[in-house]
Amino acid sequence: MEKLLNKINGPEDLRKLSIKELPLLAEEIRELIIDTVSKTGGHIAASLGVVELTIALHYIFNAPHDKIVWDVGHQAYAHKILTGRREAFSTLRQMGGLSGFPKREESQYDTFNVGHSSTSISAALGMAESCRLKGQDSKVIAVIGDGSLTAGMAFEALNHAGHIKRNLIVVLNDNEMSISPNVGALSSSLSRIISGQSYNKFRDEIKSMLEKIPGIGESVSRLARQSEGFFKSVFVPGMLFEELGFVYIGPVLGHRIDMLVDNLRNIKNMKGPILLHVITKKGKGYKPAEEDPTYFHGVGAFDRETGKPAPSNGAPSYTKVFGDALVRIAADNSKVVAITAGMTSGTGLEKFQQQFPDRFYDVGIAEQHAITFAAGLAAEGFRPVAAIYSTFLQRSFDQVLHDVCMQNLPVVFMLDRAGIVGEDGPTHNGLFDISFLRSIPNLVFMAPADENELQHMLATTFELKQPVAIRYPRGTGVGVLLDRDFRLLPVGKAEILMDGHDVAVFALGSTVHPALEAAQQLSSQGISCAVVNARFVKPLDGEAVCAFARKVRAIVTVEENMLQGGFGSAVLEALQDAGCVARVLRIGIPDRFVEQGTQKQIRAAYGLDADGIAAAVRGILANEQG
Ligand SMILES: Cc1ncc(C[n+]2csc(CCOP(=O)(O)OP(=O)(O)O)c2C)c(N)n1
16 A cells, blocks of 8 residues: 655645644654664654654644744654655754754755754744734744753743733643753643643532532632632743743643544634643554653664664774763762763763762753853852753853853863764854863863873862863764873873974864874975864963974964854964964864764865865965965
């Protein structure tokens, strides 16, 4: 029998199906997602959890006239498949292929570009307001997970929406999971709603019961109506949404398409802000993902039968080396505490959480709070380590500057996934941290050349009485041996790895090993190339820069960061400040957002691998001769 899915080239085809056919369509979509993501990698668990919800949304609403705004966007695979991208789905997350997130450039059905969480209600409210201003009758629907709802920004948006009362539907996709199990008071409150009865049903039952009491029934019922706020808060702790001005509907079973369709049809034409609470299961329909939704949140390619990951080069990831080193340090130093913003496993803190539960904090997806919370702990003598991906620390710029660095508090920022991240693409690349942190006084900023140096850098930070940031790349380490004992590194000193007299390459972090390889290639071509592991962006080793500037014909800097305001810019400033004249070539990311592809492909495209560095060195020497 021909698959239903083969007939769906857009939501209008979906609407031709009967409600009875929709569960079969859901199965076919799941099959396509599992099959594809097992080859491409991706955010499978979140996407499997919302297949029925996505079908129901497109069945009832008329996209793109009606606007569906996905939060984070990692759950939008079924949306992509239903909106004309079924055939292209096999190119998911690959260079030149479909993005793993909604992208306006990709489809008219993708209303808002996303990758960072908790933006959907704000963006949807902006769209709802624009509909009012333009006199347009589009419905606007934000779909947000319970994890993403832990961020302050989501509450800022709810607060505003409840105030201005535009027609806005917020679908809360509640699977009780962020990446790990969700945390926080709101999360417990939502679970109480799920485990209790639906508030609306409960309220009606109480009302009719009261009214049946002869004599006093009616007056008690009137009193109850007047004190409905009291009733809500006593019986239904999740009534926060109603207090914020939303009409709360739910909870609705999120894998029953018929129920979803009924509820969405009912609320479609309701006025004002509505919150529909939908209960789903993360990883639904793929057993390994249902059993371990944290692992299957975002995965590389895997064996679809067993769920086991494809083999890697065997070296531990930077994340793991950091997590292991921190546990060792914390065992000797009871002041060390660790903080994550909803990314316990992603940042390598699971071991720390198990061994020191009393000194571990998952604050939810709340990067701003995480940093100021760390500042508070540091102000009272603790040594907080905030492990946050480079891209997500962008959320906390003012907290880093105003709450930590201005008070010179010894908070350690561990910036995982700094540099090119690969398949997750532009929203997740950690290419800005050097530019936005380098200008902040009091901050020491380092980048290890390999996983062994990462542990030494971490140990060094606890010798300092000021804020420190360490940036390190996504993925496995270089494969070097890990020293058993930690070594303290001299702050502000670069390490000369190879001497040379033609060119000096100042490499930072992940670019050090490719620079060494490039120097070897060049030496076989008769070019003498020094390689310096810069180690510190701040304080920069200006002396080493100037010393090489005096003896070589050109200096080349290499970094996985934007060129603007990056490490190379710091080298230029150091030369200028010292009155040294040198030819300088900077390798890094030019003034544009970097697209998706494998890390290898993207590094090659921007000249950040050994071949690219060697070619740049040859180029600058050839120019000089010309
Ligand atoms: C600002 C920000 N911080 C962290 C992340 C990493 N992240 C991606 S999805 C996710 C969990 C989201 O949970 P939820 O909204 O409940 O969606 P689910 O995956 O459960 O469907 C996190 C922490 C992010 N995308 N953006």
